[in-house]
Amino acid sequence: MIKFLKLYEKLGIFILIILASVFLAIVSPNFRNMDTILGIIMQGSYGAIIAVGMTLAITSGGFDLSVDAMMGLTSVILAMLIPQMGFALAIIIAILASCFVGMINGVMITKVGISPLIMTLAMAVILRGSSLLITGGRQVVIAQKSFMAIGALKVFNYIPAPIIYMVVIFVVFYILLNQTTFGRHIAAVGSNEQAARMSGLNVTVIKTLVYVLVAFTASIVGIIRTSQTLIGIPTMAPGFTLNVLTIAILGGTSLAGGKGNLIGTIFAGIFISMIYYGLNLLNVQIFYQFLSVGIVLLFALFIDGLRIRYLESAKIKGISI
Amino acid sequence: MDESKVLLNSKQKAGNFIGSFGLIIILLVIFGFFSLLIPKVYFTWPNLLDMIRFSSFVGIGAIGMTFCIMTGNFDISVGSMLALAGVLGASLVPRISGVGGVAVTIIAASLLGLINGIFVTKLRIPAFITTLGMLFIYRAIAYIYTNNNPQYIQDRFWISIGNKNFLGLPLPIYIMAACYGIAYLLLRKSPVGRYIIAVGTNNRAAALSGIKVDNVKIWVFTLVGLFVGIAAVINASMLGAANPGMMGDGWEFQVITAVVLGGTALAGGSGSLGGTLIAALIIIFLKTGMSNAQVNSYWQQVATGLVLIFAVSINKLKFWLIGQTQ
Numbered sequence: 001m002i003k004f005l006k007l008y009e010k011l012g013i014f015i016l017i018i019l020a021s022v023f024l025a026i027v028s029p030n031f032r033n034m035d036t037i038l039g040i041i042m043q044g045s046y047g048a049i050i051a052v053g054m055t056l057a058i059t060s061g062g063f064d065l066s067v068d069a070m071m072g073l074t075s076v077i078l079a080m081l082i083p084q085m086g087f088a089l090a091i092i093i094a095i096l097a098s099c100f101v102g103m104i105n106g107v108m109i110t111k112v113g114i115s116p117l118i119m120t121l122a123m124a125v126i127l128r129g130s131s132l133l134i135t136g137g138r139q140v141v142i143a144q145k146s147f148m149a150i151g152a153l154k155v156f157n158y159i160p161a162p163i164i165y166m167v168v169i170f171v172v173f174y175i176l177l178n179q180t181t182f183g184r185h186i187a188a189v190g191s192n193e194q195a196a197r198m199s200g201l202n203v204t205v206i207k208t209l210v211y212v213l214v215a216f217t218a219s220i221v222g223i224i225r226t227s228q229t230l231i232g233i234p235t236m237a238p239g240f241t242l243n244v245l246t247i248a249i250l251g252g253t254s255l256a257g258g259k260g261n262l263i264g265t266i267f268a269g270i271f272i273s274m275i276y277y278g279l280n281l282l283n284v285q286i287f288y289q290f291l292s293v294g295i296v297l298l299f300a301l302f303i304d305g306l307r308i309r310y311l312e313s314a315k316i317k318g319i320s321i
Numbered sequence: 322m323d324e325s326k327v328l329l330n331s332k333q334k335a336g337n338f339i340g341s342f343g344l345i346i347i348l349l350v351i352f353g354f355f356s357l358l359i360p361k362v363y364f365t366w367p368n369l370l371d372m373i374r375f376s377s378f379v380g381i382g383a384i385g386m387t388f389c390i391m392t393g394n395f396d397i398s399v400g401s402m403l404a405l406a407g408v409l410g411a412s413l414v415p416r417i418s419g420v421g422g423v424a425v426t427i428i429a430a431s432l433l434g435l436i437n438g439i440f441v442t443k444l445r446i447p448a449f450i451t452t453l454g455m456l457f458i459y460r461a462i463a464y465i466y467t468n469n470n471p472q473y474i475q476d477r478f479w480i481s482i483g484n485k486n487f488l489g490l491p492l493p494i495y496i497m498a499a500c501y502g503i504a505y506l507l508l509r510k511s512p513v514g515r516y517i518i519a520v521g522t523n524n525r526a527a528a529l530s531g532i533k534v535d536n537v538k539i540w541v542f543t544l545v546g547l548f549v550g551i552a553a554v555i556n557a558s559m560l561g562a563a564n565p566g567m568m569g570d571g572w573e574f575q576v577i578t579a580v581v582l583g584g585t586a587l588a589g590g591s592g593s594l595g596g597t598l599i600a601a602l603i604i605i606f607l608k609t610g611m612s613n614a615q616v617n618s619y620w621q622q623v624a625t626g627l628v629l630i631f632a633v634s635i636n637k638l639k640f641w642l643i644g645q646t647q
Contacts, residue, residue, distance in 0.1 A: 114633045115587055117395070117449050118577070122629040125574060129622030137619065242457050245450065255447060287464035294458035298440070301451060305444040 005307045012303070013251055013267045020274045028281050038160060040273050045166035046221050047240070048269025051247035052173045052262060053217030058253050059177070059260035060210045061190040062109065062116040067218040068240040069127035070098050072233065074222025076131045078147075079140035079232020087147045095219045101127065102215025106208030124241070131234035140232035151227035162224050166266065169217065174262050186210060191258025239290065246293055247272055250300040256308050272296065343635070344583070344599045351603060355610035362613045370491060372609050373602070374483075377493035378559070380601035382552040382572065383579040384504045385434070385545030387597045390580050392521045392538060393589025394448040396437060396545050399576055401459035403569035406430035406546075407553040408463050411472035411563035419476030426557070427550035433459060434546020438539035456573070463565040471564040474557060483558030493555050500551060505594055517541060521589030574625065575604055582632035586640070604628070 024031040031037070050067050057063050074094045081090035101123065108119050153161040177183035185206050188196040197203050226232060249255065250271065251264030275292055282288075356364035382399060389396050410426030417425070437455055441448040474480060485492050508514035516537045519527040528534045557563040581587065582603065583596030607628070611621050 108630070112634055113637055114630065118581065118587065118629065118633050121397075121574070121577075122626040124626075125571075125629075126623050126626035129619045129624075129626065132619040133617065133623065239457065242453060245453070249450075255450065285465070285469075287461045287469075290457045291461035291465070294454045294456075294461065297454040298444075298451070298458075301444055301446045301454070305446045309445055 005303075005310055008252075008303060008307075010252075013264045013271060017267055017271050017274070020271060020278070024274060024278060024281075027278070031277075036277075038158075038163065040277050041270055042160040042162050043276065044270040044273030045162040046225065047243045047247050047272055048266050049162075049166050049169050049221050050214070050217045050240075050244045051251070051265045051269055052169055053214035054244050054248045055251070055253045055260045055262055055265045056173065056177060056186060056210050057116075057214050058248055058255060059190045059257060060186045060207055061193060061257035062207065062210070063120070063245065064102075064105065064211060064214045064218075065117070065120040065241050066101070066105065066124040066127060067214065067244055068237045069124040069131070070101060070215055070218040071222035071225065071240065072131045072236040073101070073127050074098055074219040075226040075232045075236045076134050076140070076234050077232075078223065078226050079142050080134060082142055082144055082147060087144060087150075091150075091223055094223065095216065098215040098219030098222070099212045102212040103208060105215070106211035107204075109211070110204040110207045128235065135232060135234050137234070139234070142226070142230045142232060145230070147227050148230055149227070151224040165220065165224065166269075169220065170262060170266055173213075177260055177262060182206070182209075187258050187260070242290075242297065243272060243293055246297040246300060249304060250296060254304055254307065255301075256304075344596055344603065348599055348603050348606060351606050351610060355606070355614065358610075359613050363610060368609070368613075370494075372605050374491040374493050375559075375609070376601045376605035377497040378552055378556050379572075379575045379579055379604060380497050380598055381500050381548050381555065382576045383583070383597045383601055384500055384594065385541075385548035386576050386580045387583070387585055387592050387594055388504075388508070388517055388541050389448075389545050390577075390585050390587060391517050391589055391592040392541050393524070394441065394538060394541070395577075396434075396452045396542060397449055397573050397577075398433075398437060398452040398455035398459055399545065399549050400569035400572040400574075401456045401463065402430055402433045402546060402549045403553045403556065403572060404563070404565055405459045405463040405466075406433065406550050407557045407563035407568050408467050408472050408565050410553070411474050411557055412467065414474060414476050414479065419474075419478035419480075422474070422476065423479055423482070423554050426553050427547065430550030430553055431543055431546040434549065435539065435543045437546070438542030441542065442535040442538050460565075467565045469565060471562045473562045479554070479558050480561060481558075483555045493559075496551065496555065500548065501594060501598055504548075508594060513540075518590060521591075523590075574629070578625065578629045578632060579604055581629065581636065584636060584639070586636065587633070600632075 021031075054063060054067070074097070077094040077097055078087070078090050081093055084090075085093075105116075105120055105123055108114050109116050151161060155161060155164055177186065185196070185201050188199075188201060189203055189206050193203060222236065225236060247268040248265055251266070251268035252261040253259065253265065272293065275296065276289060279288055279292060362368065382403070386396060386399065406426045406429040409429045410422040410424075413425050414422040433455075437448075437452055440451050440455070444451060481492070482496075483493055487495060508517065516527075516532055519530070519532055520534050520537050524534055527537075553563075553569075556568065560568075579601040580592075580597050582600035583593055583598070584600075585592030585597065604625075607624070608621065611624065612618075616624075
């Protein structure tokens with residue numbers, strides 16, 4: 001069983017993707033077309049980019065429920081600032097604002113000791129309220145058409161830009177998590193915070209930085225989405241946090257902390273996008289998307305639960321893993 | 322008890338003070354503030370009764386959540402449970418009468434709670450994330466079941482539950498009082514309460530001393546569902562309809578805030594039903610006050626988030642002062 005679970009951890013998401021691909025290729029002739037596939041990957045990149053940040057947070061033993069509200073905040077800041085200062089500066093300010101919010105999350109969680117659940121849940125409500133306050137509850141249209149290039153551009157007239165962003169962010173975060181001391185510290189904090197503290201790691205700084213990074217990824221997706229629609233939407237992407245958490249857990253990152261699987265995260269993002277594509281083929285209402293993501297999350301949790309349970313029993317029996 | 326109080330230093334006294342009187346003072350300050358600000362609207366007997374009537378909705382839902390958080394768990398799906406049970410009961414009224422609809426609502430919510438409990442205990446995953454998934458699943462089922470149409474309630478029995486008076490007081494106040502009475506007996510005078518506290522204080526120790534931890538948790542989640550069902554009946558009655566999208570949207574937030582503000586430790590093991598009740602009143606008094614004073618509803622949203630963070634910080638301060646670690 002342990003062998004199976006270890007194998008699943010490495011290959012499970014690929015098997016799911018292959019099964020889904022075969023199914024879609026049979027059901028839908030359009031799926032055999034490269035544009036459709038790139039479109040699916042692009043749709044998956046939004047969730048995958050934030051899930052990369054979320055994977056870091058889960059690895060450090062926490063998580064962030066305020067990412068969808070951060071996207072809304074980013075969108076609103078862009079819409080308000082672009083007419084005044086052009087989009088380069090507006091983007092920088094929007095990213096910094098999100099990172100600042102992430103820092104507040106991190107400081108409150110580490111210094112005051114509020115649980116990540118309560119802190120980020122409350123932050124989500126506060127951010128939603130603030131975003132609505134900034135625009136007075138309205139959606140704000142952005143007049144600068146050139147801003148659209150950021151999210152809607154196709155590299156070589158072929159690959160949608162969000163896919164490129166996803167790959168870049170993945171590579172940077174992959175190196176960060178797996179090749180640097182900071183990455184090892186994140187894993188150390190996640191697997192045993194007490195021990196990490198005892199061995200002299202600055203847990204406060206590490207955890208706070210992780211929440212800043214999550215906020216950073218959320219603001220990137222906020223920018224992409226805003227640029228594609230050219231509208232600042234304070235209520236952007238309600239419930240998107242569930243998608244992001246599902247992607248991270250489905251990708252093989254354990255809620256127990258200490259172990260992040262970024263490759264799995266990226267492919268899980270694409271898998272969720274394939275499910276959406278399949279549901280669109282069936283022409284069902286949007287509620288079925290919520291339902292399907294919820295069920296996929298429960299499935300991923302079930303596998304994670306099995307893994308935790310078997311690892312525990314293996315430890316008791318003295319089997320080395 | 323008395324002996325231990327003598328030995329408390331000033332820090333611990335301050336901590337105890339925050340715990341026992343702080344909430345009542347906050348409630349009085351809020352009531353006094355809005356009474357001075359808008360006396361004609363706020364400081365009236367009908368408004369006071371109305372506010373208590375509305376607080377029953379949050380207050381009753383928070384009873385189950387108090388039990389749940391005391392065991393060290395969490396149910397974030399209560400808002401969706403409320404909607405799903407509500408639309409289910411309301412849709413069946415024409416076929417099985419109002420009494421039947423009310424019964425179905427309460428039973429359905431209890432079953433949803435039971436499902437939550439089974440998933441949480443059998444999957445061995447932190448409850449918050451399992452119930453986060455359930456939040457979306459239940460809401461989606463409510464949408465799909467009703468095709469996103471509100472279910473109007475025309476039955477006189479169901480409508481009167483939330484709106485009629487008895488001896489000059491609205492019925493929901495009696496229902497809330499009864500719920501808190503039963504919950505108090507359950508928590509303080511029956512083995513159930515001791516099991517809950519034992520499981521919340523130390524899972525493993527409870528298991529070793531022969532308590533079936535999983536069963537206790539499953540029952541606690543079912544209790545959450547039961548009280549959510551009662552709240553759903555009252556809420557649907559006040560609104561005259563059960564709406565799959567609007568009903569209970571963001572309600573979990575108020576309920577959790579009430580429990581945490583009431584002094585229940587998030588780590589489990591200790592909690593106070595009285596605190597939860599007063600905290601529910603605080604939330605509604607504040608919300609009504611802000612609405613009456615015509616504060617922008619977005620500000621209200623920001624304020625609810627800040628209140629929750631404030632509540633948790635105060636709790637932390639209290640336990641730090643008493644010298645207990647959470």
